[in-house]
Amino acid sequence: MxxxxxxxxxxxxxxxxxxxxxxxxxxxxxxxxxxxxxxxxxxxxxxxxxxxxxxxxxxxxxxxxxxxxxxxxxxxxxxxxxxxxxxxxxxxxxxxxxxxxxxxxxxxxxxxxxxxxxxxxxxxxxxxxxxxxxxxxxxxxxxxxxxxxxxxxxxxxxxxxxxxxxxxxxxxxxxxxxxxxxxxxxxxxxxxxxxxxxxxxxxxxxxxxxxxxxxxxSKSPEAIRIGKEAFYRQLEMPVEEAYTFAAEVMVDSMLTDDAEEGIGAFLGKRIPVWPEE
Incomplete structure (x- = not known):
């Protein structure tokens, strides 16, 4: 409802x-x-x-x-x-x-x-x-x-x-x-x-x-949060600095519970269940 x-x-x-x-x-x-x-x-x-x-x-x-x-x-x-x-x-x-x-x-x-x-x-x-x-x-x-x-x-x-x-x-x-x-x-x-x-x-x-x-x-709320912030921040950077920043974001993202669950679900051929915020 x-x-x-x-x-x-x-x-x-x-x-x-x-x-x-x-x-x-x-x-x-x-x-x-x-x-x-x-x-x-x-x-x-x-x-x-x-x-x-x-x-x-x-x-x-x-x-x-x-x-x-x-x-x-x-x-x-x-x-x-x-x-x-x-x-x-x-x-x-x-x-x-x-x-x-x-x-x-x-x-x-x-x-x-x-x-x-x-x-x-x-x-x-x-x-x-x-x-x-x-x-x-x-x-x-x-x-x-x-x-x-x-x-x-x-x-x-x-x-x-x-x-x-x-x-x-x-x-x-x-x-x-x-x-x-x-x-x-x-x-x-x-x-x-x-x-x-x-x-x-x-x-x-x-x-x-x-x-x-x-x-x-339906997507990972943590991935959306991190991604949206990173998107707008990198727009204001020179391209080399943007890539360095984006790589750091990717590393941090890999360490999140959502990434662990999402990748595990993909490899296990199942629907991910995102952790509660």
Whole structure:
């Protein structure tokens, strides 16, 4: 049976509904942005997602995280109305702007540092920080009608923080194309650029994403934890240093209980039973 729990309610929403819906089923935690139509990344939403991810990192029953959304927009990025409202602050909004962008950066880093894979499930538009969220996830699967953009230049604001994640997910010149033009790209182009892994028909999106998550959840949690951390660390290293580091990781991995069990199961032609964390 799936466990459904809602956290962090927004008093401005009808009925005080949850900003992020939480569903845990067979090791797969689904976090659904629930603030349509824009699913904007307000301070409250960012804090909620951060709390959920931090809790997931400590919860041994969670093997994989999916970030999805309700409505026709995956996420329109930062809440521009919320940001604009603080222009009347005594400091012209500087403190609030710093808090908002720093919190978003912390969230993206939390995704990267989480010892469990995070999959973005995109149905609709992912724009600005919403596109940054997609780029920050380990995997991204979208519908054939999903679209992506970094439109900051259209409103006099270069998408500098989304640039960090997007330039590390997409090819350099294609990332610059998105950032400089602010134009919307379709799912096929996003896949060519490297922003998404797979494109599936809308009616099969959740089914396909859940299947991917379930396959990953069946693997060694220790191997996944070690491997994900090593993947992002070696990306920032020169190639020779990366090989040295990766070899050290392999040696350490060989000494884990999961590796002993996994190799033993392979040689014994049986299904591995991963040790409890």
């Amino acid at each position: 799936a466990e459904v729990v809602s956290f962090r309610k927004d008093p401005d929403k009808a009925g005080g509904g949850a900003l992020v819906l939480r569903q845990l089923n067979d090791g797969v935690l689904r976090l659904t942005l629930n603030n349509p139509p824009a699913n904007a990344l307000s301070i409250a939403v960012l804090e909620t997602l951060m709390g959920e991810l931090q809790a997931a990192g400590e919860d041994s029953s969670v093997r994989v995280v999916i970030i999805a959304s309700t409505g026709n927009v995956f996420s329109a990025g930062h809440d521009l109305k919320e940001l604009t409202a603080h222009r009347t602050d005594a400091d012209d909004g500087v403190a609030f702007f710093e808090e908002s962008f720093a919190l978003a950066a912390d969230l993206m880093l939390e995704i990267t540092r989480l010892p469990k894979p995070v999959i973005a499930e995109i149905d609709g538009l992912a724009t600005a920080a919403g596109c940054q969220l997609v780029a920050s996830c380990d995997l991204a699967i979208c519908t054939d009608t999903a679209t992506f953009c970094t439109p900051g230049v259209n409103i006099g604001l270069f998408c500098s923080t989304p640039m960090v994640a997007i330039s590390r997910a997409a090819h350099r010149k294609q990332a610059m194309e998105m950032l400089l033009t602010g134009e919307t790209i379709d799912a096929s182009t996003a896949k060519d650029f490297g922003l998404v892994n797979r494109i599936v028909p809308k009616q099969y999106l959740t089914q396909v994403v859940t299947k991917y998550a379930s396959v990953i959840a």
